[in-house]
Amino acid sequence: MAPHLIALDVDGTIVGYDGSLSESVRQVLDRLAEDGHHLVISTGRALPGALEVVHALGLKHGFVVCSNGSVVVRLDPEQPLGWELHHVVSFDPRDALEKMHEALPSALFLVEDPDLHRWASGEFPAGELAESDTLDIVDFEQLLTKRATRIVMREVNGTAEEFAAAVDRLGLHEVSYSVGWSNWLDIAPDGTSKASGL
Numbered sequence: 687m688a689p690h691l692i693a694l695d696v697d698g699t700i701v702g703y704d705g706s707l708s709e710s711v712r713q714v715l716d717r718l719a720e721d722g723h724h725l726v727i728s729t730g731r732a733l734p735g736a737l738e739v740v741h742a743l744g745l746k747h748g749f750v751v752c753s754n755g756s757v758v759v760r761l762d763p764e765q766p767l768g769w770e771l772h773h774v775v776s777f778d779p780r781d782a783l784e785k786m787h788e789a790l791p792s793a794l795f796l797v798e799d800p801d802l803h804r805w806a807s808g809e810f811p812a813g814e815l816a817e818s819d820t821l822d823i824v825d826f827e828q829l830l831t832k833r834a835t836r837i838v839m840r841e842v843n844g845t846a847e848e849f850a851a852a853v854d855r856l857g858l859h860e861v862s863y864s865v866g867w868s869n870w871l872d873i874a875p876d877g878t879s880k881a882s883g884l
Contacts, residue, residue: 689721689722733753777833779837805823837872
């Protein structure tokens with residue numbers, strides 16, 4: 687068979703929601719790589735979380751699509767970090783953040799900037815971000831001044847129904863968004879997705 691590009695989502699696809707990578711999945715992916723196929727991690731996770739999976743699979747070459755397509759890195763073991771930025775898409779988050787904050791003022795907000803640094807309005811629950819994530823806690827108003835590759839809105843205390851209703855009220859048209867697990871909303875630049883990153 688001719689080599690294929692095989693795009694792999696992470697959470698709930700190759701990794702369980704508890705973060706585990708089964709041995710059977712690892713064996714299948716190892717076999718595909720040995721057969722010459724190009725495995726590409728394509729995830730909503732930020733780079734540190736995506737790299738956890740890259741390292742678990744032993745991938746050394748190729749590309750990783752992160753942050754729902756806003757960030758693409760090229761794996762290269764010759765680079766000091768083992769990767770280099772290949773493509774970054776960013777946007778001004780002010781309008782979206784203000785609408786989100788108005789809809790759910792009690793939510794946590796996170797902005798990832800084009801340098802892949804992360805800024806948040808408060809501490810996220812333990813285990814929800816990769817251990818290697820850098821995260822600076824700042825006032826919400828400071829988030830409005832950042833350039834963003836993506837925004838996260840996380841409501842810790844509300845119900846899923848309340849969260850879905852708040853998202854429906856947002857009326858965001860200049861961005862792409864997807865609702866994840868546990869009252870989590872990812873916002874990326876308009877037209878940016880894992881597919882566009884691929």
